[in-house]
Amino acid sequence: xxxTALEIWAPDGVGEVAPGDDLGALVCGVCPDLADGDVVVITxxxxxxxxxxxxxAADREAAITAETVRVVAxxxxxxxxxxxxxxxxxxxxxxxAGVDASNTPDGTVLLLPEDPDASAxxxxxxxxxxxxxxxxxxxTDTAGRAWRDGLVDLAIGCAGVVPLIDERGGHDSHGRELxxxxxxxxxxxxxxxxxxxxxTSGRPxxxxxxxxxxxxxxxxxxxxxxxRLGASDLFAEGTAEAYARGFGDGSAAR
Amino acid sequence: xxxTALEIWAPDGVGEVAPGDDLGALVCGVCPDLADGDVVVITxxxxxxxxxxxxxAADREAAITAETVRVVAxxxxxxxxxxxxxxxxxxxxxxxAGVDASNTPDGTVLLLPEDPDASAxxxxxxxxxxxxxxxxxxxTDTAGRAWRDGLVDLAIGCAGVVPLIDERGGHDSHGRELxxxxxxxxxxxxxxxxxxxxxTSGRPxxxxxxxxxxxxxxxxxxxxxxxRLGASDLFAEGTAEAYARGFGDGSAAR
Numbered sequence: 001x002x003x004t005a006l007e008i009w010a011p012d013g014v015g016e017v018a019p020g021d022d023l024g025a026l027v028c029g030v031c032p033d034l035a036d037g038d039v040v041v042i043t044x045x046x047x048x049x050x051x052x053x054x055x056x057a058a059d060r061e062a063a064i065t066a067e068t069v070r071v072v073a074x075x076x077x078x079x080x081x082x083x084x085x086x087x088x089x090x091x092x093x094x095x096x097a098g099v100d101a102s103n104t105p106d107g108t109v110l111l112l113p114e115d116p117d118a119s120a121x122x123x124x125x126x127x128x129x130x131x132x133x134x135x136x137x138x139x140t141d142t143a144g145r146a147w148r149d150g151l152v153d154l155a156i157g158c159a160g161v162v163p164l165i166d167e168r169g170g171h172d173s174h175g176r177e178l179x180x181x182x183x184x185x186x187x188x189x190x191x192x193x194x195x196x197x198x199x200t201s202g203r204p205x206x207x208x209x210x211x212x213x214x215x216x217x218x219x220x221x222x223x224x225x226x227x228r229l230g231a232s233d234l235f236a237e238g239t240a241e242a243y244a245r246g247f248g249d250g251s252a253a254r
Numbered sequence: 255x256x257x258t259a260l261e262i263w264a265p266d267g268v269g270e271v272a273p274g275d276d277l278g279a280l281v282c283g284v285c286p287d288l289a290d291g292d293v294v295v296i297t298x299x300x301x302x303x304x305x306x307x308x309x310x311a312a313d314r315e316a317a318i319t320a321e322t323v324r325v326v327a328x329x330x331x332x333x334x335x336x337x338x339x340x341x342x343x344x345x346x347x348x349x350x351a352g353v354d355a356s357n358t359p360d361g362t363v364l365l366l367p368e369d370p371d372a373s374a375x376x377x378x379x380x381x382x383x384x385x386x387x388x389x390x391x392x393x394t395d396t397a398g399r400a401w402r403d404g405l406v407d408l409a410i411g412c413a414g415v416v417p418l419i420d421e422r423g424g425h426d427s428h429g430r431e432l433x434x435x436x437x438x439x440x441x442x443x444x445x446x447x448x449x450x451x452x453x454t455s456g457r458p459x460x461x462x463x464x465x466x467x468x469x470x471x472x473x474x475x476x477x478x479x480x481x482r483l484g485a486s487d488l489f490a491e492g493t494a495e496a497y498a499r500g501f502g503d504g505s506a507a508r
Binding site: 151 | 500
């Protein structure tokens with residue numbers, strides 16, 4: 001009986017990351033046994049820390065505003081500023097624009113990396129230079145979803161790994177053409193590795209072995225292709241916001 | 255250096271599934287080496303086939319209507335009936351209510367299992383009876399998402415595995431309480447296993463080894479806890495639909 005198999009692990013020993021740290025060297029240090037075709041999956045938070053993307057907590061609301069391209073929905077919270085779900089400058093629809101207060105030094109919040117695809121490319125190049133192996137690199141963040149409880153990890157940066165597999169033109173087991181199957185494999189990889197990284201375990205780096213068919217010679221398009229932007233999305237605006245806009249227009253139209 | 259590790263595999267040899275097939279026996283046949291703490295992940299399509307959830311393709315639109323609790327959004331398609339994104343009777347927000355035409359015999363479409371959590375419980379009990387091991391069982395389907403291109407696999411049924419991990423009350427690495435981290439691990443497991451099952455490979459069953467801490471003695475709440483229903487979701491209605499409703503109300507209010 002043949003098998004298709006993956007192995008996923010997350011090494012201990014990453015330690016605290018500080019501004020200026022060399023993440024390529026860090027990854028090679030905790031994953032010395034990386035091999036061609038492995039995918040290295042890194043929590044974007046440590047990339048933000050290494051890149052010094054830190055802001056005083058007192059400036060959190062202003063930082064969210066600065067990261068926001070478009071407000072998608074808001075929800076009032078007693079005693080707190082409204083929760084803002086926005087499209088940020090990376091095209092990601094996230095609560096608080098992805099500005100994060102957990103696992104950060106007291107009195108600070110972290111912004112997402114300036115350019116997560118570029119960060120992924122740099123780490124990939126460092127792994128190639130230090131260890132002589134061709135890997136894929138995915139940077140992850142944790143996000144909520146419409147219609148589902150609970151958060152999952154998504155790919156917000158990638159290099160050298162296919163983000164979307166387009167199976168259109170392939171055939172199902174009855175010989176009929178598959179018409180609508182584009183799979184977000186980079187997101188599935190991010191979610192898979194979250195299962196071993198966890199939120200509280202101090203393991204922000206994971207490795208997937210067995211997906212060499214998704215690892216490419218060139219860096220590829222990056223995670224930038226994953227967001228569906230603006231008006232092309234049927235849920236570009238929250239229900240309450242769209243209703244209110246319609247109500248205003250309807251009132252004015254009479 | 256210690257590791258947290260997962261192994262994920264998908265056996266060949268499942269073959270075509272027909273109405274009345276015993277899925278518990280089938281799973282035990284292709285996964286004879288299951289062990290305590292493994293999670294068995296099964297494409298819901300073969301469960302639908304075994305349960306005879308087949309409908310003539312000519313009745314597809316009527317079947318979608320019958321599975322629909324609430325229309326969330328629609329999109330016109332030239333030459334085809336409008337695409338309907340709906341909340342179905344399982345609480346799942348899905349295109350076409352999850353009624354599926356791929357990998358089905360010509361002239362037919364498949365409905366989702368009648369009660370995917372119950373199906374998962376039956377398969378779990380069969381594995382316990384035949385192999386004497388305590389596993390978790392997850393049934394999956396493939397779904398689109400708001401704001402992201404590409405599809406991912408989600409958990410639509412589960413038994414004996416924790417669907418949501420609530421880490422609120424835990425502490426981050428700086429000793430501060432985690433306030434908003436509820437992780438949808440059942441969905442992450444579904445996505446992880448899709449990476450080895452694929453869409454065209456004839457491998458509708460996968461196994462995850464290494465998540466024994468998520469496997470429970472009792473069957474647990476099932477995947478029913480994963481959907482966020484109705485008005486509690488900020489995206490309960492598509493942007494165009496909410497706008498139109500608001501416009502109508504605004505016009506009438508004057």
